[in-house]
Amino acid sequence: MTPAPPLDARPVTSLRGVGPALAATLERLGLRTVQDLLFHLPLRYEDRTRVVPIGTLRPGDRAVIEGEIQLAEVVFRRRRALLCRIADGSGSLTLRFFHFSAAQQEMLARGARLRCFGEVRPGPGGLEIVHPEYRRVTPGTASPSDESLTPVYPTTEGVQQGRMRMLTGLALAQLPGGGLRDWVTPDVLGMVGLPSLEAALHHVHRPPPDADIESLNAGRHPAQQRLAFEELLAHQISLRLLRQAADRDDAWPLPPHGDLVARCLARLPFRLTAAQRRAWDEIERDLAREHPMMRLVQGDVGSGKTVVAALAALRAVEQGAQAAVMAPTELLAEQHARNFAGWLEPLGVRVGLLTGRLTSRARSALTQDLASGALQVAVGTHALFQEGVGFARLALAVVDEQHRFGVHQRMQLREKGRAEGRYPHQLVMTATPIPRTLAMTAYADLDVSIIDELPPGRTPVRTVVLPDARRDEVVARIDAACRAGRQAYWVCPLIDESDVVRHQAAEETAAALAVALPHVRIGLVHGRMPGNRKDAVMNAFKETKLDLLVATTVIEVGVDVPNASLMVIENAERMGLAQLHQLRGRVGRGTVESTCVLLYAPPLTPVARERLAVLRDTNDGFVVARRDLELRGPGELLGTRQTGLMQLRVADLVRDADLLPGVQRAADLMLGGPQANIAALLRRWVGEGERFGKV
Numbered sequence: 001m002t003p004a005p006p007l008d009a010r011p012v013t014s015l016r017g018v019g020p021a022l023a024a025t026l027e028r029l030g031l032r033t034v035q036d037l038l039f040h041l042p043l044r045y046e047d048r049t050r051v052v053p054i055g056t057l058r059p060g061d062r063a064v065i066e067g068e069i070q071l072a073e074v075v076f077r078r079r080r081a082l083l084c085r086i087a088d089g090s091g092s093l094t095l096r097f098f099h100f101s102a103a104q105q106e107m108l109a110r111g112a113r114l115r116c117f118g119e120v121r122p123g124p125g126g127l128e129i130v131h132p133e134y135r136r137v138t139p140g141t142a143s144p145s146d147e148s149l150t151p152v153y154p155t156t157e158g159v160q161q162g163r164m165r166m167l168t169g170l171a172l173a174q175l176p177g178g179g180l181r182d183w184v185t186p187d188v189l190g191m192v193g194l195p196s197l198e199a200a201l202h203h204v205h206r207p208p209p210d211a212d213i214e215s216l217n218a219g220r221h222p223a224q225q226r227l228a229f230e231e232l233l234a235h236q237i238s239l240r241l242l243r244q245a246a247d248r249d250d251a252w253p254l255p256p257h258g259d260l261v262a263r264c265l266a267r268l269p270f271r272l273t274a275a276q277r278r279a280w281d282e283i284e285r286d287l288a289r290e291h292p293m294m295r296l297v298q299g300d301v302g303s304g305k306t307v308v309a310a311l312a313a314l315r316a317v318e319q320g321a322q323a324a325v326m327a328p329t330e331l332l333a334e335q336h337a338r339n340f341a342g343w344l345e346p347l348g349v350r351v352g353l354l355t356g357r358l359t360s361r362a363r364s365a366l367t368q369d370l371a372s373g374a375l376q377v378a379v380g381t382h383a384l385f386q387e388g389v390g391f392a393r394l395a396l397a398v399v400d401e402q403h404r405f406g407v408h409q410r411m412q413l414r415e416k417g418r419a420e421g422r423y424p425h426q427l428v429m430t431a432t433p434i435p436r437t438l439a440m441t442a443y444a445d446l447d448v449s450i451i452d453e454l455p456p457g458r459t460p461v462r463t464v465v466l467p468d469a470r471r472d473e474v475v476a477r478i479d480a481a482c483r484a485g486r487q488a489y490w491v492c493p494l495i496d497e498s499d500v501v502r503h504q505a506a507e508e509t510a511a512a513l514a515v516a517l518p519h520v521r522i523g524l525v526h527g528r529m530p531g532n533r534k535d536a537v538m539n540a541f542k543e544t545k546l547d548l549l550v551a552t553t554v555i556e557v558g559v560d561v562p563n564a565s566l567m568v569i570e571n572a573e574r575m576g577l578a579q580l581h582q583l584r585g586r587v588g589r590g591t592v593e594s595t596c597v598l599l600y601a602p603p604l605t606p607v608a609r610e611r612l613a614v615l616r617d618t619n620d621g622f623v624v625a626r627r628d629l630e631l632r633g634p635g636e637l638l639g640t641r642q643t644g645l646m647q648l649r650v651a652d653l654v655r656d657a658d659l660l661p662g663v664q665r666a667a668d669l670m671l672g673g674p675q676a677n678i679a680a681l682l683r684r685w686v687g688e689g690e691r692f693g694k695v
């Protein structure tokens with residue numbers, strides 16, 4: 001009899017009850033093997049083992065309550081809602097339903113006794129639960145409760161939570177003798193004081209009823225930290241290998257040659273700031289070397305990173321080579337192409353734009369010119385690095401807004417750019433300033449230049465923090481701004497967890513604003529719109545054919561509309577500071593004084609109040625980032641995973657920052673150890689690990 005393959009080679013279909021259809025659905029979650037299931041960790045845990053007195057609840061609690069409905073009414077405020085007041089003798093709270101049938105309304109009448117489960121939030125009239133799970137119970141009869149903490153998994157359509165729990169249960173049962181190796185050696189584990197892999201996996205999937213649910217929900221339980229540690233270690237090692245490889249690779253050296261850079265600088269309508277000059281000096285030095293530059297330029301929104309990249313591109317052109325500039329969206333690519341063309345074409349340099357939207361004719365003309373070298377600078381989206389796009393001699397690759405590009409993309413870039421045994425210099429630019437300790441981890445393969453100064457003459461954005469109740473004043477402000485010929489943004493962020501509700505909220509807001517502001521031309525963009533429609537609206541806004549742009553957070557990244565001087569952000573208390581700061585960076589790009597209004601739904605928790613005050617009091621992205629970390633209490637899940645700084649499954653750079661020194665030391669140890677262990681560790685966490693630096 002052949003032994004069963006190890007868990008990382010055992011397909012999910014080897015589990016009882018998993019047929020091809022379910023396997024296909026699981027595939028959508030990236031779950032192919034039994035090992036994948038084991039590393040598919042719960043998002044959170046619920047304690048349904050006991051009924052909690054309403055009087056003891058705090059905002060943010062997820063709890064089971066039981067009580068009697070004392071009052072039920074349908075209200076019409078911004079949205080139609082059914083409100084039920086429920087009390088249990090210790091206190092009362094409101095159950096709020098936006099969607100309800102007549103039958104439900106009947107069932108949720110005064111006098112009904114309910115057992116509910118949901119997340120407690122502060123509402124206008126005290127605590128409330130929006131859309132609780134509920135069932136009616138008969139007074140006097142004890143209904144049973146769950147016997148262990150309930151893991152809640154990330155899932156997808158077609159796989160219920162119950163099914164997910166069953167599957168992880170089956171996977172856990174295969175752990176003994178399953179050949180799941182613990183790649184973190186016992187000495188390292190001892191050094192950082194964390195449990196073994198098997199113990200950790202059992203605990204995270206099936207926490208006993210007495211487990212510390214608060215630390216589990218905060219992602220701070222030692223079992224979770226154990227997995228986070230391993231993941232961070234894998235990423236650290238992969239990035240260091242990437243760097244080691246780059247230091248061995250050859251590149252086209254691009255020392256100063258000719259006068260293009262000097263002429264470009266002389267023609268600019270401004271002088272570089274001292275910070276831009278410093279970054280440029282560092283880049284210039286790297287470019288002259290025979291190994292590829294691996295450099296990140298970190299600079300706040302509006303600090304002027306683009307022109308620095310343009311100078312670097314000119315160094316490539318001076319040497320008869322090419323540069324590619326990659327942006328995360330078509331709109332940004334177009335914007336960069338315009339800027340680059342404005343700066344470089346007067347010097348006789350040809351700049352082209354390559355996006356997925358070109359007609360096949362235009363595309364083939366462009367790719368021909370790229371292949372022949374006639375086109376010196378190519379700006380585009382990831383379409384730049386697709387099949388069929390070849391460069392005559394690519395010496396520099398610039399990647400803008402790097403937080404959208406993870407290790408994989410960096411790897412790909414390296415491979416794609418390779419020609420004649422040489423690799424392009426890499427320059428990545430990000431507007432997400434992060435503290436040094438985190439940068440050392442997230443960008444372990446990169447040297448970092450910082451542009452910590454804004455060009456002179458900018459009027460700082462004035463930020464005001466207002467409660468929802470003063471919305472009318474804000475609407476009046478928009479009216480005034482638009483009458484004065486300026487433009488405004490209205491941002492509706494994540495209010496609900498589902499995408500559908502989010503874009504509905506934006507649509508409803510746009511409709512309400514259209515009624516309140518009949519002569520203001522309003523456009524709407526949200527994440528569910530097809531890309532070309534989104535860009536059409538954004539372009540109309542850019543060309544001042546619209547006065548007010550209502551948007552979900554899609555406008556966050558890099559769009560430059562200097563005439564926009566007012567931004568309103570709803571439910572600002574629910575958003576991360578870094579994200580708010582990025583959004584705010586969309587205004588204050590012209591010479592008129594700009595304002596950012598942060599609307600919040602009271603009551604604010606003390607921390608939320610302080611967080612909003614940070615934005616009111618400073619415009620400096622680095623200060624915002626530092627205060628953001630300081631104010632991030634345990635239990636807040638606004639991690640770096642959300643901002644996409646690194647593509648992590650379990651770990652969160654901010655939350656797990658205290659693991660980082662240990663991760664560094666462990667990486668040193670492992671890089672000095674057997675290569676086979678490293679390859680296996682990377683396969684588990686980073687994927688395609690064997691290709692990293694040819695381990």
Ligand code: ADP
Binds near residue numbers: 270299301303306307
């Ligand atoms: P970001 O760093 O956010 O990418 P950009 O490169 O888009 O910023 O620059 C923002 C604006 O500032 C652009 O219009 C750019 O031309 C302008 N700019 C860049 N550097 C300077 C400077 N030294 N002085 C004045 N304006 C500048």
Ligand code: MG
Binds near residue numbers: 305306400558
């Ligand atoms: Mg930019």
